[in-house]
Amino acid sequence: MSAYGPIADTDWIAVDWGTSSLRVWAVGRDGRVLAKAASQDGMGTLAPDGYEHALLKLAGSFLPDNPERPVPVVVCGMAGAKQAWTEAAYRAVPCEPVAAGQMMPVPTRDPRLSVSIVPGLCQMTPANVMRGEETQLAGLVSRLGAVDATVCMPGTHSKWVQLEAGRVASFSTFMTGELFAVISADTILCKTIAAQGEDREAFLGAVNEMLDNPGGLTGALFSVRAGALLTGLDGAAARSRLSGLLIGAELAATRAQWARRTVHLVGSGPLAEAYSVALESAGAKPVQEDAEALTLAGLAQVRGLMSRTIPRDKTQRLPRRLSERT
């Protein structure tokens, strides 16, 4: 919850609505963040009619009591998924990360709010989707300009994105984080893997094993258990080995995108650090990017597009074909 009182200077509110968390920022006329707050009211826990209440509970204090006009609230992430707040149908790549006239307006009961959701992106072949990352990509492009770049976004579902002239050309998704979670908690490996601790040598050894033998993953996973039984592989090394096998499998599959190149690595903390170490050791040039800063820059980009946009009734139309499908 926010510790701030009503904030008279709020120009607009930035919202990142994930599956398991909700984060909000009050942004002033000069673009500075005046206040921020976060809660566990993620999309995974909410019914469609629960979103407005969850937003007001967290960000109500950011709103002036009697604003001259409704305060723009720009939302990225899973709030735009089917069966979430209001569906914002995917835009198909290749395309800009965000585009004028494509935001999805959301009706609200509170007259102080003017909510819009940023649509996610889809790729038809191979089938892929993202929600939220497009906004971080917009933030990155607003800083880098219309360049070609490789972007790696580690997480529950890691994304690898190819930018061409500032547009999203293609992307792929790896279930690396989620596989780590279920394999370490719910399979035979749970007997072997420590809850924490790390072993850099075991990690990099596993990354290299996967780079040398990309198809060896499901066999190598069991070797974590066998190694503990036969050679005394300890719990921290087993943990690092599992992480290295999964991240290594991801790097093996994306080699053409990072080999001898700069990789914009979006994230922070131990996970981004692990990707950075692995990429560097494999000959790439990772550049760490602050995920929160990119989200805010992307939402500001959207806010800018909206304030000079065409009338609302033209903005809410989305390509019929995709809209029906998703």
Next chain:
Amino acid sequence: MSAYGPIADTDWIAVDWGTSSLRVWAVGRDGRVLAKAASQDGMGTLAPDGYEHALLKLAGSFLPDNPERPVPVVVCGMAGAKQAWTEAAYRAVPCEPVAAGQMMPVPTRDPRLSVSIVPGLCQMTPANVMRGEETQLAGLVSRLGAVDATVCMPGTHSKWVQLEAGRVASFSTFMTGELFAVISADTILCKTIAAQGEDREAFLGAVNEMLDNPGGLTGALFSVRAGALLTGLDGAAARSRLSGLLIGAELAATRAQWARRTVHLVGSGPLAEAYSVALESAGAKPVQEDAEALTLAGLAQVRGLMSRTIPRDKTQRLPRRLSERT
């Protein structure tokens, strides 16, 4: 539970003690199965002092009331694991599937029992272990003779075994079955995958995708979700696609063992059928083997070895180095 009364003719008792189940057979002097029973008292649910009780509960009625001599009980599987009934330390490959003088005797309170556990096998490089499959391999070798052969044993942890002149030369383990279970139940894919149903075309398409691109597994997994969102991949097809991706990854990693060869496929039901279809479509010659028959033939092989074996005090010594480690 058994529906049989005391069976006076029981010559010995065969036991397959898995992680989640216990199966027993009363075998007569002529080698015929006189009775059988099964329970859920697997190794996963028992403390070390619970095994004898679980065995008697299920197989007590197979024992004569006052046998002339203790009835041999030959046990394969997880009962010999560390922290199970009595540890039967792994034998290291290359070696025969089972060997005289290597069974682990287990002390019991009931004087009618003379229990021995068949040790599992280990491979030091790459690290790997099996418990139970060595007995099925012994059953297979007793029928095939001392041949070279490829054996595929699908399951929670699928094994691929290379037999050379009837000895186990090397083996590998794939967490295919366990990964299917946790990925379909506990990840984002659970929203997409039906509890049952199958789609042969989706299955074989996914198998071929992995054979063509063995490193693509963790990326292809997310495509099951994206395919459901974008192209209406239905629940049964999604289920078959996940199965095909995981089995395909296993086949891609073992290609040198099955390409244009006979594969002895140990198992039955839909899982063995899926492997059979995949292997045949990829140009191998799968021959289905009955798992229960092989287990019984292997345990009979062990029983035969024991009845003409050296004195017990010489039989319980195992290689010190492995015994200390495992």
